[in-house]
Amino acid sequence: MHEQDQQNQRDRQHRQDGRPGENTRAVRLPTGPPPAERPLRTPVYRTTTFEFATSRDYADVLAGTVPGYSYSRIDNPTSDAFARAAAAMEAGGREVRGEAFSSGMGAISSVLLGLTMAGSHVVASHSIYGNTYSLLDGLLRRFGVAVDFVDITDLAAVAAAVRPETAVVFTETLSNPTMTVSDLPALARIAHDAGAALVVDSTFASPAVCRPLEHGADIVVHSATKYIGGHSDATGGVAVGTPEVMARVRSARVDLGPCLAPDEAFLLHRGLETLPLRMARQCATAAEFAAAVAAHPAVESVAHPSLPGHPGHALAARLFDAGRFGAVVTVTPRGGREAGMALADGVRTAMVAASLGGTHTLVGHVGSTTHRQMSDEALEKAGIGPGAVRFSIGLEDARDLIGDALAALDRCGAGQAAR
Numbered sequence: 001m002h003e004q005d006q007q008n009q010r011d012r013q014h015r016q017d018g019r020p021g022e023n024t025r026a027v028r029l030p031t032g033p034p035p036a037e038r039p040l041r042t043p044v045y046r047t048t049t050f051e052f053a054t055s056r057d058y059a060d061v062l063a064g065t066v067p068g069y070s071y072s073r074i075d076n077p078t079s080d081a082f083a084r085a086a087a088a089m090e091a092g093g094r095e096v097r098g099e100a101f102s103s104g105m106g107a108i109s110s111v112l113l114g115l116t117m118a119g120s121h122v123v124a125s126h127s128i129y130g131n132t133y134s135l136l137d138g139l140l141r142r143f144g145v146a147v148d149f150v151d152i153t154d155l156a157a158v159a160a161a162v163r164p165e166t167a168v169v170f171t172e173t174l175s176n177p178t179m180t181v182s183d184l185p186a187l188a189r190i191a192h193d194a195g196a197a198l199v200v201d202s203t204f205a206s207p208a209v210c211r212p213l214e215h216g217a218d219i220v221v222h223s224a225t226k227y228i229g230g231h232s233d234a235t236g237g238v239a240v241g242t243p244e245v246m247a248r249v250r251s252a253r254v255d256l257g258p259c260l261a262p263d264e265a266f267l268l269h270r271g272l273e274t275l276p277l278r279m280a281r282q283c284a285t286a287a288e289f290a291a292a293v294a295a296h297p298a299v300e301s302v303a304h305p306s307l308p309g310h311p312g313h314a315l316a317a318r319l320f321d322a323g324r325f326g327a328v329v330t331v332t333p334r335g336g337r338e339a340g341m342a343l344a345d346g347v348r349t350a351m352v353a354a355s356l357g358g359t360h361t362l363v364g365h366v367g368s369t370t371h372r373q374m375s376d377e378a379l380e381k382a383g384i385g386p387g388a389v390r391f392s393i394g395l396e397d398a399r400d401l402i403g404d405a406l407a408a409l410d411r412c413g414a415g416q417a418a419r
């Protein structure tokens with residue numbers, strides 16, 4: 001048979017009527033051209049991969065010699081838009097880069113694994129988020145990273161703990177649940193003198209209260225799940241820092257895989273727009289709430305940096321935006337665990353739930369939830385009463401939250417008196 005005839009026969013076998021089959025057509029249905037007008041919002045690019053005009057273009061983008069998108073674990077336009085927006089909020093006039101993550105822990109683990117290696121040393125505050133603690137104390141130690149936990153407010157102790165192998169000094173702007181304030185400029189000096197990076201988890205503050213990069217930190221990390229998202233409907237994280245350190249964080253993120261999904265990125269990006277408004281309101285309500293509740297006779301102590309008696313008050317006034325001291329208030333009623341549980345259950349405007357930073361006020365008894373691994377003695381040593389109750393103040397009216405808390409405290413107090 002003539003060669004051309006053979007070819008035609010093969011074509012007829014594979015394409016009965018000379019045009020693509022229905023499934024080929026189905027997966028190649030036409031789409032409209034991209035709009036000429038720029039969308040007001042970065043759309044949700046729900047795609048895992050991107051098409052190139054040529055193999056050369058594909059190779060150039062993968063090699064990083066030409067900017068572009070190839071695969072969404074590496075970069076996705078919606079997730080990038082969120083990372084850029086968060087970086088702009090934290091920048092403090094410095095040249096910075098942001099990376100977005102699937103969770104706060106995704107951000108923290110990528111930062112710590114990116115900046116350390118076997119033989120490195122980390123100095124960390126002993127009052128940090130539980131999973132950050134176990135990451136440092138467990139996984140990182142297993143990989144040969146030495147860790148010292150210190151009282152981060154004791155600057156002499158921090159200075160004594162750093163050594164030539166120290167790669168990271170790690171703290172939180174405001175720590176849970178005591179609302180301890182870190183002296184970021186002093187910690188940055190100690191870290192930099194030792195050749196280490198200062199990494200700050202600023203989840204409890206948010207960039208609408210304090211921007212650690214302005215105070216000398218090299219990297220700021222957030223659980224964007226909290227104030228940045230702000231509506232308790234999306235889990236994510238972000239890290240922002242100087243380009244040199246962030247290159248190592250980015251490479252850890254791409255290798256480890258905790259990339260932020262585009263749907264979540266869209267929600268978190270939207271959250272940033274109202275972050276200053278929400279924080280201004282939530283911080284003001286928290287300060288009013290703290291002062292009102294502190295005056296109740298059934299209360300042993302209230303932890304909020306707006307109160308002049310709080311150990312971090314002066315530092316917060318210096319480092320934080322005017323009038324904003326965070327929106328978490330920890331109230332310790334007299335009467336131990338039982339009184340604490342009764343208070344948490346007694347406040348009707350607040351919901352008993354994990355997490356913080358959303359529009360709803362959430363409440364939780366510290367000793368049986370976030371700090372459940374600690375004995376009463378260990379809690380007391382950490383400055384946490386066994387009855388401590390954490391309030392994450394939301395957007396409800398202050399008078400409702402205060403009236404409710406005072407009524408619940410009246411009942412706690414009455415219970416005490418009856419005993």
Ligand SMILES: *Cc1c(COP(=O)(O)O)cnc(C)c1O
Pocket residue numbers: 103104105106129172201203204222223224225226235236237
């Ligand atoms: C919630 C939280 C984290 C962890 O964030 P996820 O988004 O839950 O992974 C880390 N640090 C602090 C201070 C937090 O409150």
